[in-house]
Amino acid sequence: ALMLSRYESEFLELGRIGVGEFGAVNRCVKRLDGCMYAIKRLRRPLAGSANEQLALKEVYAHAVLGHHPHVVRYYSAWAEDDHMIIQNEYCDGGSLHDVLTEKEEQGEFFQEPALRDLLLQVSMGLKYIHASGLVHLDVKPSNIFISHQPCSSAGGAADSEEEDDGHIPSGVVYKIGDLGHVTSITSPQVEEGDSRFLACEVLREDYTHLPKADIFALSLTVLLAAGAPPLPQNGEEWHHLRQAHLPSLPHELTPALGNLLQMMLDPDPVARPSASALCKHPVLRRERAG
Numbered sequence: 474a475l476m477l478s479r480y481e482s483e484f485l486e487l488g489r490i491g492v493g494e495f496g497a498v499n500r501c502v503k504r505l506d507g508c509m510y511a512i513k514r515l516r517r518p519l520a521g522s523a524n525e526q527l528a529l530k531e532v533y534a535h536a537v538l539g540h541h542p543h544v545v546r547y548y549s550a551w552a553e554d555d556h557m558i559i560q561n562e563y564c565d566g567g568s569l570h571d572v573l574t575e576k577e578e579q580g581e582f583f584q585e586p587a588l589r590d591l592l593l594q595v596s597m598g599l600k601y602i603h604a605s606g607l608v609h610l611d612v613k614p615s616n617i618f619i620s621h622q623p624c625s626s627a628g629g630a631a632d633s634e635e636e637d638d639g640h641i642p643s644g645v646v647y648k649i650g651d652l653g654h655v656t657s658i659t660s661p662q663v664e665e666g667d668s669r670f671l672a673c674e675v676l677r678e679d680y681t682h683l684p685k686a687d688i689f690a691l692s693l694t695v696l697l698a699a700g701a702p703p704l705p706q707n708g709e710e711w712h713h714l715r716q717a718h719l720p721s722l723p724h725e726l727t728p729a730l731g732n733l734l735q736m737m738l739d740p741d742p743v744a745r746p747s748a749s750a751l752c753k754h755p756v757l758r759r760e761r762a763g
């Protein structure tokens with residue numbers, strides 16, 4: 474095309490970081506500011522189609538959600554050459570799914586301190602999303618991205634992490650991404666996420682406690698990080714896991730953490746702790762040095 478697209482004129486594509494039916498995600502540097510971004514480019518969905526709804530919900534959600542240290546940051550979105558484009562913060566550490574796959578190959582999995590750190594950070598992100606009147610509905614390892622805390626010598630502007638006391642023990646920052654299934658708590662239009670992480674009540678179209686569906690999915694996400702076997706997509710095992718039975722783990726968890734994860738899996742959404750309660754939970758509080 475004669476007119477260079479905004480994508481081509483503003484960005485230099487450095488490499489592909491994801492591809493799927495949703496389109497392709499590339500790691501790009503913005504020529505003007507020299508910063509790295511993750512940019513998803515997908516063929517413009519048919520006007521009025523469900524895919525268009527999904528694509529628009531993602532942009533609406535990002536627009537409503539301002540900035541939070543544990544939610545992937547949105548910068549811009551636009552349409553051109555029959556494509557929709559969304560420009561997000563680039564998280565340099567891959568997704569939690571990538572990390573778990575690598576660890577599994579070495580027969581490794583997260584130990585308790587790392588499990589509590591993961592649970593606390595993602596709970597902070599969910600608390601922010603839920604406080605904004607939204608639910609994610611697709612919490613799972615491949616939608617949690619990792620940024621390595623900018624080392625202070627780099628002068629990386631640490632966000633005003635009022636939520637987070639800016640003290641990340643391991644330098645690893647988890648961020649909730651992919652808002653393609655986000656919907657409003659009060660007037661939900663539920664597009665079910667990955668069935669492996671889906672709470673039973675949502676399958677039954679009971680949308681009265683949607684934030685607790687994110688809590689359910691977060692529990693299974695942490696259990697996978699603890700070394701739980703791959704989750705069933707349906708059938709007997711799927712239902713068994715939804716009767717508050719923790720999956721078998723290679724290492725017993727302490728009762729404190731085990732009971733908390735089991736409570737988050739409770740068949741009754743009301744019995745599951747809220748994201749806000751998790752952020753204050755003594756099991757997850759970071760002991761302050763001195």
Ligand SMILES: Cn1cc(CCO)c2c3c(c(-c4ccccc4Cl)cc21)C(=O)NC3=O
Nearest residue numbers: 490491498511513561562563564566567651
């Ligand atoms: C597959 N994939 C790999 C990455 C890099 C992880 O180190 C990634 C990112 C995103 C996304 C993404 C997800 C959903 C919608 C839009 C984007 Cl850009 C996908 C990503 C995103 O929003 N930010 C990312 O870093």
